[in-house]
Amino acid sequence: VTEPCAAVVLGLGLMGGSLARDLAARGYRVLGWDRDASAVESAHRAGVVHAGLSDDFGGIGDADLVVLAVPVSAAPPLLEAVRPHLHRARLITDLGSTKRSIVAAAEVLGVGERFVGSHPLTGSHQSGWEAARAGMFGGARVFLCPTRSSSAAAMAMARELWTSLSARTEVVDAAEHDRLLAWTSHLPQAVSTALALALASNDVARGELGPGGRDVTRLAGSSPEVWTGIALDNAQVLIEAVSAMETGLCGFREALEAKDADAVRRFFARAREWAER
Amino acid sequence: VTEPCAAVVLGLGLMGGSLARDLAARGYRVLGWDRDASAVESAHRAGVVHAGLSDDFGGIGDADLVVLAVPVSAAPPLLEAVRPHLHRARLITDLGSTKRSIVAAAEVLGVGERFVGSHPLTGSHQSGWEAARAGMFGGARVFLCPTRSSSAAAMAMARELWTSLSARTEVVDAAEHDRLLAWTSHLPQAVSTALALALASNDVARGELGPGGRDVTRLAGSSPEVWTGIALDNAQVLIEAVSAMETGLCGFREALEAKDADAVRRFFARAREWAER
Secondary structure, eight states, X not given: OOSOOEEEEEOOSHHHXXXXXXXXXXXXXXXXXXXXXXXXXXXXXXXXXXXXXXXXXXXXXXXXXXXXXXXXTTHHHHHHHHGGGXXXXXXXXXXXXXXXXXXXXXXXXXXXXXXXXXXXXXXXXXXXXXXXOTTTTTTOEEEEEEOTTOOHHHHHHHHHHHHHTTOEEEEOOHHHHHHHHIIIIIHHHHHHHHHHHHHHHTTOOGGGOOHHHHHHHGGGGSOHHHHHHHHHHTHXXXXXXXXXXXXXXXXXXXXXXXXXXXXXXXXXXXXXXXXXX | OOSOOEEEXXXXXXXXXXXXXXXXXXXXXXXXXXXXXXXXXXXXXXXXXXXXXXXXXXXXXXXXXXXXXXXXXXXXXXXXXXXXXXXXXXXXXXXXXXXHHHHHHHXXXXXXXXXXXXXXXXXXXXOSGGGOOTTTTTTOEEEEEEOTTOOHHHHHHHHHHHHHTXXXXXXXXXXXXXXXXXXXXXXXXXXXXXXXXXXXXXXXXXXXXXXXXXXXXXXXXXXXXXXXXXXXXXXXXXXXHHHHHHHHHHHHHHHHHTXXXXXXXXXXXXXXXXXXX
16 A cells, blocks of 8 residues: 555543554554543644544545444444544454444444444453553454344455454354343442442441452442443343343352351352363 | 471361462471371372371371361361360461351360460452462451450561561451451352352353453452351351341342432442542
8 A cells, every 4th residue: 555544443441542542553544533532632733643533524535444342322422423424444344342232333324334343352441542552452352243244355354354363263143243232241240339338338448358259349340321222232141141140149058057068169169260271 | 486386287288378478488397187088198208298187187286386277167176176285385376267156165264374366367269279379368357356365476477477477467356357357258258159050050060250240240260168167157147237238229229129329329329439539
């Protein structure tokens, strides 16, 4: 290519900001937008974002790559808002933790051919531009979720994008993705959060915890906005997963109430078997 | 002192083995015992344990310091078994995660003056002699739980022991200790374990988890024997704590079922407030 690729990153928080850093480092001309103008200014001052995007999204027309990096509840309406400006975009993707809604929205909005959803399994409990860092996707597993009509060219471009950042891509159906993630990611987040609230309700400060308790509650510090969107978007499967967790805790509590040493031992022993598998 | 202090460490797992390493490094003559003779052999070969102790505990009579480092359910009967041999012991302590039972046992067995319970807030989800390491107590918080009759000399010796290992001691009533730890340590352990079982029940392998889920389930790999004892010994308070956790999860699930975005947001937002306090 004779001129550098142009990318638009919509949302400059932990994920979008980190991707913008990596794209800029690879020579992309990055245009940025964020609901919070100060994030765009910071990214511009850091030399990551070439220019901000006006709120009418007019400048998006020259971009080859358009990335939605906003909470999952905000992504479909944002895609609808930028839809009229996607003249040159060859790949439109997102970074959200749920995939059914955004993949369906891309189809409905008529950009299914050029859309491939991305979910990089990396991040942090921290959030915002300040938490963004270069190289965050290196070594990460990235789920790619095509629409029913994603073109081979868009798929290839999505693979190349992530491979160039040293991530490992894996193609999975969006519904299957959301079902898996409800268990592997959304349930652990809910559990860590509920534990934090149980401790808060008993006036136990985080500083009282040992290293184990700190690990289990680390995710409780995650962005409420990001996680409210994910939980609502994936509510159906997450309800099942939370129920299974409630059942397990209830069984443990009943074993304690009955002073059933064998049942208590099985509770811990079966978990260790799983942990060591 | 003209001759080195002699210590007996009963139980050479993660905690006892690590303490034996530190005591040997500080010039103690360490006698060791473990239910598993191969742990004693390994500790002897490693130059940590000077000699093993026969199963009749005869050799304990010369020890200045006697440490019980076995699961909390095994500690009271072990103290009873060694009781006839505690001729020279100036400090008898333990390393267990619950303190009421062992402190009460020391009083009943007539060694309350020389007994001070210890609970170092350190460790790992790993267990056994192989996991023991020197320096594990450095920087750790150690709760000291006296009996009703602990002597000033025994208290001073317990403080010196832990301070010499760079730990920070804190004196707390045994019942208060157990109530606090039910929330700060035993509940996080139960939650991590129950999450592992919920994932196992849905055939989700640990390798499927991202970094967050791995943190939340790390404790699930802990020793079933150690934790069965702790959970049963502290059942009364732990039942309360598990109930609070169940209530929190149930509230979250109901908010999802009702699609109550405000309630879901409050769930995540209040946890982050706690995490950032």
